[in-house]
Amino acid sequence: MADNNKAGYENTLLCVLFLTFGFVFFDRLALSFLFPYMSAELNLSNSHLGMLSSVLALAWALSGALVGAWSDRKGVRKPLLVIAVILFSLCSALSGLVTGFLSLLLFRGIMGLAEGPILPLSQSMMVEASSSHRRGLNMGLLQGSAAGLLGAVVGPPVLIHLAEAYGWRHAFIVSLLPGLLIAWLLWRYVRRDDPRPTPIIRDKEPGNRLALLKSRNIVLCTLISCVFLTWFVILISFTPTFLVTDRGYTPPSMSAIMSCLGAAWVLWGFVVPAISDRIGRRPTLVIFSLISACCPMALLFAPSPLILGILMVLTFTGLGCFTLFMSTIPAETVPREVMATALGMIMGVGELIGGFVAPTVAGFAADRFGLSIVMWISSSGAVLAALLSLFLKETAPSVLQRQPSSTHAIEGSYL
Known part of the structure; x- marks a missing residue:
């Protein structure tokens, strides 16, 4: 009966947090999808788009790292989630309701502070x-598939329909209602649950947060976060505008x-982590x-919208x-006492470099050399992530159990 209760709560928590993080990305990506409608009215350029993406990422970085560490010390999570969603x-x-670039920049920055933790x-x-x-599957569904389903499958047609029918301002305003509903679901169904014992290799110095900087996996995951967020944030920020202005597609085609x-986001968001449960994270x-x-x-090179959609x-x-280097590998490397700190640091530093610096640089580069340059920058980030991943220590429990000296597969989290 206890196992059934734990399994039931595991599924309930997954559903509620799935909706929560999915809606975070619905709101985060709304600017990218609505930018072609906003740019003429507010006189915005590619540089402005890059800076708007950057300030939100900077706010994510700061609040994610700081609030994550604070929650570890205080043991407070549920109230913080409810407040952040509201x-x-x-x-x-x-x-x-904005009237220009500066007011939009302010609201996106405050929104980033709330979303970061x-x-x-x-x-x-x-x-x-x-x-x-x-x-791995649970964390992939939460971080990957949720963001893809609500942010990139539901988001584009809903937001573009609202913008076409009622204007881009109404598309932003109506997002308040589902946010309040999700805040209620968090308050009603999420509880603090005692962690179950898991066969994860833990650190020799639990609670020593400075030792996070000595862990090979944590340092590598932080670096991977920087370059992979460069791939993602540039891609998701500039692709809608690139398709409309450079490729000449209509807004419905875009x-x-x-x-x-x-759809790929949803599919690979849980398939990739599930595969890693079998063959290993690295x-x-x-x-x-x-x-x-x-x-x-x-x-850049797909010859038609149909082929591009397939690709x-x-x-x-x-x-x-993302689920692997931002969540699963760190969670299998550090003890509970510093878990939110580690996750917040990896996300925070990644957002600072890949989310804040990279889009601004890409925006100015696009204004000077054309939007095509941002695609080359994005692709380079993913290649660097693959190279850095080669040096990770394996953490998947099923893979470690198959190794002859599995207890020594990871020397400890702080290496």
Whole structure:
């Protein structure tokens, strides 16, 4: 009966957090999909788009790292999640009332502060409630498939329909209602659950946060986060505008292609982590990072919208990789006492470099050399992620159990 109760809560928590993080990306990506409608009215350029993406990422980086560490010390997660969802929903709605670039920049920055802690808090709760045999799958569904389904499959047609029918401002404003509903679901169904014992290799110095910087896996995951977020944020920020202005597609065609990208996001978001449960985290990350590098090239060279849509489904595999280096590998490397700190640091530094610096640089480069340059920058990020992944230490429990000296497969989290 106890096992059934734990399994029931595991599934309930997965469903609620799936909706929560999915809606985070619905709001985060709304700017990219609505930018072609906003740019003329607010007199915005590619540089402005890059800076808007960057300030949100900077806010994510700061709040994710700081709030994640604070929650580890205080043991508070559920109230923080509820407050964060309400706050970012309000800021997203207020984005529909802006009159210029500066006010939009302010609201996106505040929204980023609210959204930043949601991933490290959600994943640290999910890893504790997950069975060891489905840890990768659960975390992939939460981080990869949720964001893809609500942010990139549901988001484009809903937002573009609202923008076409009622204007882009209303598309932002209506996002408040589902945000309030999700905040209620968190308050009603999420509880603090005692972590079940898991066969994870733990550190010799639990609680020593400075020792995170000595861990090979944590340092490598942080570096991978920087370059892979460069791939993702540039791709997702500039692709809608690139398809409309450079490739000459209509907004409905752009929406259909972005939905193909979203379908791939949902599919690979859980398939990649599930594969890693079988063959290991490191080889999975290397293989699918290289496949991800092909996605920007498809956007550049695919001869027709139909072929491009097919290639999006086949090559947009990176969000499944995100679950591995941002959540699963760190969670299998560090003890519970510093888990949210580690996840927040990896996400925070990655957002700072790949989410804040890279889009701004790409935006200025696009204004000078054309939008095509951003696709080359994006592809380079995924290639670098594959190279860095080669040096990771394996953490998948099923793979370690097959090794003759599995107890020594990882020397400890702080190496």
